[in-house]
Amino acid sequence: MNPRHIEFVVAVAEHRSFTRAAEAVHVSQPSLSHAIAEIEGMLGTPLFHRLGRTVSLTSAGEAFVESARQVLRDLSVLYASVKAVEELRAGTLDLAAPHASAAELLARLVGEFRSRHPGVRVRIQTSENLHDIERYVRTGRCEVALTVDAVDPPLVSEVIGSEEHVVIFPPGTKLKRRPLKHADLAGLPMIVPTGVYEYYGGLALQISSPNEGPIVAVETESRQALIPLVLAGAGFTFLPRALADGATRQNVVMAELDPPLRRDIRLVTRPGPLSPAAKVFATLARSSAATPG
Numbered sequence: 001m002n003p004r005h006i007e008f009v010v011a012v013a014e015h016r017s018f019t020r021a022a023e024a025v026h027v028s029q030p031s032l033s034h035a036i037a038e039i040e041g042m043l044g045t046p047l048f049h050r051l052g053r054t055v056s057l058t059s060a061g062e063a064f065v066e067s068a069r070q071v072l073r074d075l076s077v078l079y080a081s082v083k084a085v086e087e088l089r090a091g092t093l094d095l096a097a098p099h100a101s102a103a104e105l106l107a108r109l110v111g112e113f114r115s116r117h118p119g120v121r122v123r124i125q126t127s128e129n130l131h132d133i134e135r136y137v138r139t140g141r142c143e144v145a146l147t148v149d150a151v152d153p154p155l156v157s158e159v160i161g162s163e164e165h166v167v168i169f170p171p172g173t174k175l176k177r178r179p180l181k182h183a184d185l186a187g188l189p190m191i192v193p194t195g196v197y198e199y200y201g202g203l204a205l206q207i208s209s210p211n212e213g214p215i216v217a218v219e220t221e222s223r224q225a226l227i228p229l230v231l232a233g234a235g236f237t238f239l240p241r242a243l244a245d246g247a248t249r250q251n252v253v254m255a256e257l258d259p260p261l262r263r264d265i266r267l268v269t270r271p272g273p274l275s276p277a278a279k280v281f282a283t284l285a286r287s288s289a290a291t292p293g
Contacts, residue, residue, distance in 0.1 A: 003075055005035040006068045011046060012036065013065045016054050063208055086276055093277040096125045096136040097147035099223050101198070102265045104242030105161055109284050113277075120277050128193065128223075137268055143278040145268040146285070151224055157266040160285045164241045165261040170233040171251040179256040180256065189217030189235030235262040 011021035012032070022029040024284065040046050047061035057065060085091035093113070097106050110122050125136050130149045136142040139156055151157050167180065176184055217235040220226065225245050226237050238261070239247065244254050267285045 001039065002035070003072070005039055006071060008032050008035050009039060009061075010065055010068050010072065011058055012048065012055060013061065019053075022285065054268065064077075084119070088276055088280065089119045091119075091275070091277055092121045092123060093144075093275075093281060094123050094125070094136075094142040095281070096127070096133050096142040096147075096268075098133070098147060099126045099128050101128075101148045101240055101263070102146040102161075102163060103240065105163070105265055105288065109281065109288065112284055113281055117277070133268070137270055138287045140270070143269065143274060144281055144285075147266050147268055148263040150266070151268050154271050155268055156271055157268045157284070159264045160267045161265040161288055162262045163265055164256075165263065166241050166244045167236050167255045167257065168227070168230050168239055168244050169236045169253040169255065170230055171253065173253040175253065175255055179258040179260075181252055181258055185236070188214050190214040191218040191220065191229050191235045191237040192216055193220060193223055193226070195254065234236045 009027045015021045019029050022032040048055040062292045132150050133145050133147045137145050248254050
């Protein structure tokens with residue numbers, strides 16, 4: 001049933017005249033009469049008693065108009081809600097990102113987005129597992145993701161920045177030099193998150209041969225435990241620079257590597273149109289491409 005035609009019925013009920021109702025809703029009187037006749041034919045019962053130039057509601061018409069007013073109010077709220085989302089005055093933006101990687105860039109982008117559009121709520125799904133990040137976007141659970149790995153088609157990705165990883169050691173660690181050569185990590189105990197050895201251990205394997213690499217001394221399921229474990233002397237770990245800088249306030253020893261370890265940060269979306277909020281976020285992310293991670 002056409003919402004506009006429902007509005008015609010309510011207008012006739014309020015004005016008690018087809019002519020005045022047609023003027024009020026800005027249509028011709030024959031068009032209004034035809035639309036109402038179609039609704040009556042669909043319902044199988046008249047909605048109005050035609051009494052010369054005036055009309056009155058039948059019992060069926062009274063029931064129809066009572067519900068029709070509520071329908072029109074609900075539609076008004078619906079249209080207003082959609083308009084608010086389109087204008088970024090309301091709505092939700094769903095993002096996906098690794099737990100730690102790209103955290104500084106993600107925080108900066110979300111902060112800028114929220115400062116521009118405070119009415120839009122942002123929900124962030126996190127995982128260090130590439131397959132989780134891909135699945136969140138592919139299934140529509142999230143519209144946009146930041147990741148440090150390439151993704152498979154049909155997902156679309158583009159590099160928007162890079163992130164340097166540094167090494168943090170327990171307090172009091174004496175280093176051979178700064179920055180460290182990759183070979184300086186050979187034989188040292190390393191802390192890695194359980195289930196993402198390919199990510200952390202893979203960084204180690206990039207900087208030395210398997211026989212000369214660090215030793216995996218501790219695996220933990222808790223990302224929050226990485227820095228406390230380093231502080232307790234269990235070994236070293238890799239961290240994005242932004243997180244490592246914060247950890248230095250707890251007296252860990254931070255060292256850069258020569259050559260540096262950098263990973264590309266990628267913006268990931270599905271092919272096709274994005275919501276207004278996702279479009280704005282993607283634009284902000286692309287504008288950050290020249291900013292070092």
